[in-house]
Amino acid sequence: MQTELSEQLGVEHAIFGFTPFPAVAAAISRAGGFGVLGAVRYTAPDDLKRDLDWIEANVDGKPYGLDVVMPAKKVEGVTEADVEAMIPEGHRQYVKDTLARYGVPELAEGEASGWRITGWMEQVARNQLDVAFDYPIRLLANALGSPPVDVVKRAHEKGVLVAALAGSARHARKHAEAGIDIVVAQGYEAGGHTGEIASMVLTPEVVDAVDPLPVLAAGGIGSGRQVAAALSLGAQGVWLGSLWLTVTEAETHSRAVTRKLLAAGSGDTVRSRALTGKPARQLRTEWTDAWDDPNGPGTLPMPLQGLLVAEALTRIQKYEVEPLLGTPVGQIVGRMNSERSVQAVFDDLTQGFEQAVDRVNRIAGRVPQS
Amino acid sequence: MQTELSEQLGVEHAIFGFTPFPAVAAAISRAGGFGVLGAVRYTAPDDLKRDLDWIEANVDGKPYGLDVVMPAKKVEGVTEADVEAMIPEGHRQYVKDTLARYGVPELAEGEASGWRITGWMEQVARNQLDVAFDYPIRLLANALGSPPVDVVKRAHEKGVLVAALAGSARHARKHAEAGIDIVVAQGYEAGGHTGEIASMVLTPEVVDAVDPLPVLAAGGIGSGRQVAAALSLGAQGVWLGSLWLTVTEAETHSRAVTRKLLAAGSGDTVRSRALTGKPARQLRTEWTDAWDDPNGPGTLPMPLQGLLVAEALTRIQKYEVEPLLGTPVGQIVGRMNSERSVQAVFDDLTQGFEQAVDRVNRIAGRVPQS
Numbered sequence: 001m002q003t004e005l006s007e008q009l010g011v012e013h014a015i016f017g018f019t020p021f022p023a024v025a026a027a028i029s030r031a032g033g034f035g036v037l038g039a040v041r042y043t044a045p046d047d048l049k050r051d052l053d054w055i056e057a058n059v060d061g062k063p064y065g066l067d068v069v070m071p072a073k074k075v076e077g078v079t080e081a082d083v084e085a086m087i088p089e090g091h092r093q094y095v096k097d098t099l100a101r102y103g104v105p106e107l108a109e110g111e112a113s114g115w116r117i118t119g120w121m122e123q124v125a126r127n128q129l130d131v132a133f134d135y136p137i138r139l140l141a142n143a144l145g146s147p148p149v150d151v152v153k154r155a156h157e158k159g160v161l162v163a164a165l166a167g168s169a170r171h172a173r174k175h176a177e178a179g180i181d182i183v184v185a186q187g188y189e190a191g192g193h194t195g196e197i198a199s200m201v202l203t204p205e206v207v208d209a210v211d212p213l214p215v216l217a218a219g220g221i222g223s224g225r226q227v228a229a230a231l232s233l234g235a236q237g238v239w240l241g242s243l244w245l246t247v248t249e250a251e252t253h254s255r256a257v258t259r260k261l262l263a264a265g266s267g268d269t270v271r272s273r274a275l276t277g278k279p280a281r282q283l284r285t286e287w288t289d290a291w292d293d294p295n296g297p298g299t300l301p302m303p304l305q306g307l308l309v310a311e312a313l314t315r316i317q318k319y320e321v322e323p324l325l326g327t328p329v330g331q332i333v334g335r336m337n338s339e340r341s342v343q344a345v346f347d348d349l350t351q352g353f354e355q356a357v358d359r360v361n362r363i364a365g366r367v368p369q370s
Numbered sequence: 371m372q373t374e375l376s377e378q379l380g381v382e383h384a385i386f387g388f389t390p391f392p393a394v395a396a397a398i399s400r401a402g403g404f405g406v407l408g409a410v411r412y413t414a415p416d417d418l419k420r421d422l423d424w425i426e427a428n429v430d431g432k433p434y435g436l437d438v439v440m441p442a443k444k445v446e447g448v449t450e451a452d453v454e455a456m457i458p459e460g461h462r463q464y465v466k467d468t469l470a471r472y473g474v475p476e477l478a479e480g481e482a483s484g485w486r487i488t489g490w491m492e493q494v495a496r497n498q499l500d501v502a503f504d505y506p507i508r509l510l511a512n513a514l515g516s517p518p519v520d521v522v523k524r525a526h527e528k529g530v531l532v533a534a535l536a537g538s539a540r541h542a543r544k545h546a547e548a549g550i551d552i553v554v555a556q557g558y559e560a561g562g563h564t565g566e567i568a569s570m571v572l573t574p575e576v577v578d579a580v581d582p583l584p585v586l587a588a589g590g591i592g593s594g595r596q597v598a599a600a601l602s603l604g605a606q607g608v609w610l611g612s613l614w615l616t617v618t619e620a621e622t623h624s625r626a627v628t629r630k631l632l633a634a635g636s637g638d639t640v641r642s643r644a645l646t647g648k649p650a651r652q653l654r655t656e657w658t659d660a661w662d663d664p665n666g667p668g669t670l671p672m673p674l675q676g677l678l679v680a681e682a683l684t685r686i687q688k689y690e691v692e693p694l695l696g697t698p699v700g701q702i703v704g705r706m707n708s709e710r711s712v713q714a715v716f717d718d719l720t721q722g723f724e725q726a727v728d729r730v731n732r733i734a735g736r737v738p739q740s
Binding site: 001002003014168169187188189195196197198199200201202204205219220221223225226228229230231232233234265266267294330331332334335353354356357359360361363364365366 | 371372373384538539557558559565566567568569570571572574575589590591593595596598599600601602603604635636637664700701702704705723724726727729730731733734735736
């Protein structure tokens with residue numbers, strides 16, 4: 001499965017895998033795809049260094065990349081305390097009441113909330129890049145708009161391609177103008193932050209909008225048929241995130257989350273502002289229902305909502321409070337029904353792709369030769 | 371573009387076109403596809419008879435079908451007056467106030483509202499079928515659940531295939547159990563009534579759920595690349611509705627609606643209950659905004675909402691009140707940027723399909739022969 005982009009990056013298959021787990025990223029690259037490590041959780045540069053060292057030792061020399069969360073607009077001199085002070089008391093009380101209703105225990109004294117807003121701040125991402133540019137990464141992706149001009153320049157000087165996610169053609173054109181190399185067209189059905197345009201419509205629209213820049217299709221892809229569809233739509237590869245959440249190599253924090261993912265159908269996700277204040281697709285839970293409840297206070301804008309719920313989510317995850325326990329994931333969760341190795345998932349994708357191509361060739365009246 | 375289903379129906383291309391306009395349906399069949407006439411607006415059997423006669427005279431002997439709106443559950447002894455009486459006064463006042471705010475003129479005395487609930491009632495659909503079964507229709511589609519068992523039986527006795535729309539795998543399995551022959555998997559991005567699962571995820575899910583029944587993919591399809599994608603996903607054909615709204619053969623009531631469709635982007639639709647009480651994708655307008663406004667009374671359930679707004683929609687259309695004027699349409703509206711003949715649209719679809727197959731074959735390393 002070779003496109004100009006996969007050839008440029010030196011990978012066998014134009015399958016890009018985004019994952020927060022180093023073991024999964026390395027396994028994706030070893031299997032012939034392109035593993036991309038999500039860096040948002042590395043607030044300490046040494047932790048990122050440790051995990052990139054591990055990938056280097058385990059990737060068999062195959063190429064890989066890094067995904068950061070770097071806001072396009074710089075927020076100067078705003079501390080976490082400033083943001084905390086903007087959260088209304090009524091919202092804090094709603095979090096307390098909701099947790100109390102489900103009997104969610106408190107954290108131990110001095111135990112930190114796992115997720116902090118700092119992971120989303122530009123300086124943190126810049127510290128991550130200072131670490132990452134010492135490694136032979138081939139791709140730098142940004143999940144939050146185009147990266148700043150100096151970052152794009154620095155990446156290009158190092159021979160690193162820059163990718164950015166887009167949920168609309170307008171958004172994609174802005175990326176192209178900012179000098180990025182690859183657009184990831186993220187459809188409505190994708191996990192995490194998404195727009196409202198579904199992949200079937202979005203992918204060719206973005207392809208046409210940024211031509212000749214290569215586009216990766218993201219959202220709704222978890223089988224070889226879907227890979228073939230995305231490539232038919234004009235993408236130069238696919239960008240898969242959700243599918244790796246249930247692979248055996250994933251160092252998932254919670255067995256309960258894995259069980260929920262394996263059991264969920266395609267209709268069990270919701271595009272909700274409950275997590276960050278911007279619409280993000282995730283498992284629908286009684287927690288997301290509480291934030292979408294017209295009788296509740298509703299969500300706050302980014303970054304307030306994320307800060308408001310950070311400690312609550314840590315408690316829900318730590319104590320595995322099933323009705324409230326969720327995770328970002330796309331509609332493809334309906335196909336994630338067993339725990340398999342990355343290699344087994346890859347074999348399924350590539351074989352399914354070949355079968356889909358065979359089938360479409362028969363429909364088109366072609367007699368293909370290998 | 372030949373699948374088992376297109377061969378069974380004797381059409382050249384596995385492209386099914388749903389349209390309320392006889393001239394469009396006939397042109398689709400003449401172009402080598404399968405035209406399906408939407409019957410919901412034919413409350414008088416003689417009108418349907420007149421238009422089927424016209425199709426017969428203009429379809430060059432090519433096969434075509436009919437789409438009815440037949441509720442799965444029978445509602446006995448309920449008149450339009452009974453339903454009218456269930457509409458709260460506050461909602462009626464909200465309609466009046468909204469129309470007044472935009473200065474929408476009244477209808478002339480005795481002038482009927484164009485759309486009546488009767489078109490959605492089982493007896494009306496049965497009267498339509500009594501007419502249609504005298505014509506050599508090859509397919510009967512139902513937009514509202516599985517048709518009643520006796521209707522499926524009657525169709526099969528006449529050699530007519532029965533299709534039903536589904537927005538989820540569960541829904542599709544119910545159709546299969548009801549003995550229908552074809553499932554139309556209608557994705558989130560489609561125009562009209564839709565569920566929440568996008569075509570990229572829904573199509574293969576429905577294909578697997580009802581195998582070996584053939585599935586047509588609907589939603590987000592308006593180019594050859596999208597046709598290739600849908601067939602890659604396992605569909606035996608595509609079902610296109612929105613795309614024909616702006617063809618030159620369409621007897622559109624309103625030039626203003628056509629102008630709005632040609633100008634709209636993929637982000638200019640909304641899935642709203644404003645039209646019928648069930649979520650249906652349509653152009654976003656100040657009218658749909660008024661019904662989605664948290665300060666308004668909100669929508670009523672089907673069939674109350676449709677009856678509540680029927681006269682208002684007739685007035686908005688008649689006087690072309692631009693800010694309020696909309697129509698059901700899918701996200702593919704972003705590609706509907708010029709008025710072309712059905713044949714030109716068809717040529718674009720089939721040539722684009724061939725190019726997409728060429729491209730995917732190159733990616734797969736195949737050297738296809740014609």
